[in-house]
Amino acid sequence: MPVLKEPQPPPPWILPSLFAAFNVVLLLVFSALFFAFPCRWLAQNGEWVFPIVTGPLFVLTFFSLVSLNFSDPGILHRGSNEQGPMTVHVVWVNHRAFRLQWCQKCCFHRPPRTYHCPLCNICVEDFDHHCMWVNNCIGHRNFRFFMLLVLSLCLYSGAVLVTCLIFLLRTTQQLLYIDKVVAIVVAVAAAGFLVPLSLLLLIQALSVSAAERSCEGKCQYLQGYNPFDHGCTSNWYLTICAPLGPRYMAKAVWLQRVVEPDWAPVQNLHFPTCPSALSRPVLPGPGSCHQPPPLALHKPGKAPRGSGEAEAVQEFHTGLMLPLPQEVPR
Template sequence: MGQKLFRSGVCVRATHTLLTWAVTLSLFLHDTELRRCEERGELLLPLLFLLLVVLSVLMYFAVSLMDPGIVLADTAKGSLEETQAMIPQSLTPRLRRCGYCLLQQPMRAKHCQVCNRCVRRFDHHCPWIENCVGERNHRWFVVYLVVQLLALLWALHIAFSGVSPHVTWELWLRANGFLLAALAVAAVFSVVVLLLLGCHLYLVSINCTTWEFMSRHRISYLKNCDSEENPFDRGVICNLWNFFCICKTVMWEQMYHRNSPNAV
């Protein structure tokens, strides 16, 4: 029962929420820049920070509970022919059935053994959101990382503003203990989120997923390409536009010749 509850993501999401509000509460209760603004009656800064924290929590739950692009059924015949037509003959891989759920896998899809389902344009399974990152929620995952990083960096600045000097180390630790704990949590997560965001922005700019980048030598449609060749890359600007633009549907399986801007 406990294992099933943990696998459902309840414990992970509850931990994230409790940590977020514990750090936020400690910043408001100590003599930080936020507290001093409240005492002066300047509520704009505290409200903006609180709104950013709320936005980060809402983004977290949205990405965590969103459908990442689950493959629900076999590819229809017409859709299969259309997909194969988007792939150059020299690179055409044989589409295969998943060895776990026995569904016909679209190209760039992968079976997640944690979630026990196939996900389109699979990037990775994120244990912190207890969900896969794939075709439908990848852009929102990156947006969430940006919002989370802004909230963490702001929290670091506020926490530093509240650290007060004392005569002895013992008194200093006693007075700043909770604030130092919040500072440590914010610092660790800031580094992690910054590294994660940098990696994802780089992969997005070349239209590659984490799974494809890490397991290139084992993927049928990539292992026969040159080491520096990515058949999905259309250039940094076009890749970023396709990824972040929500106004159109992108065919992520479409492959391109390295020396030609036109799809085959």
């Protein structure tokens, strides 16, 4: 008797990818219905302003959606075996110390604001959140595409809603049954997307102005200042207009490279004893009157301004590498 093989479940990336493709198809279907019925009728009656406005908005929305699907969020590729979890790395950002966390899956110490996405199984620089609508992480390299998508969707949904309402008002005395039904369906869908998208755009705008991230707790910097906040105008420039910088395609993150064999005494820094506080900023203790000696991990002016964490690393005042005792468990 032949042995029947059990059916294997589909790969975990199949359903999220199909959902992202479904969203693209949904945008195309509703746009086709809109341009084929209410927008066409208005254009035939001499009101060309509606297709002139909604046409470029559709192109911008479709371009930003497809670009965000295939964009690089700022992946930090697998690290090297030169450094291990037993080594402590401390970097300074705007007079605040951060202890770099070891990623067990990517095998390197993550820079500040870099997190490992469990859905994509990657570490993303300046991680904000994982967007299930496009099945991609939102990070340093594609955050501006995400903002462009949300803004264009809001404008496009509002323009479609206004166009459908004007079409229904102009055809009140006419028997256009199919056109009216399509206009009502498209208007309801546009209104349903417009409300949550407007709230999302407002929340993201406030987060950019305050240099916050969606994955971070709102009370993380409540008892102190946010070291990544450069002011509202500079925050928007660094997020939207600043150069992205080079991609991290090397074997390891350059933060792990030992440039100078300088060792600093442990008493200069006081690390938190609670495991949950390891990812939070660490401030020097009251007994330390000066910062630890620099490791020269970065020379200011070499990286382009505004390149996410690379820009933040430009402002590191010092770095530490403290060897842990060998008997300390992982």
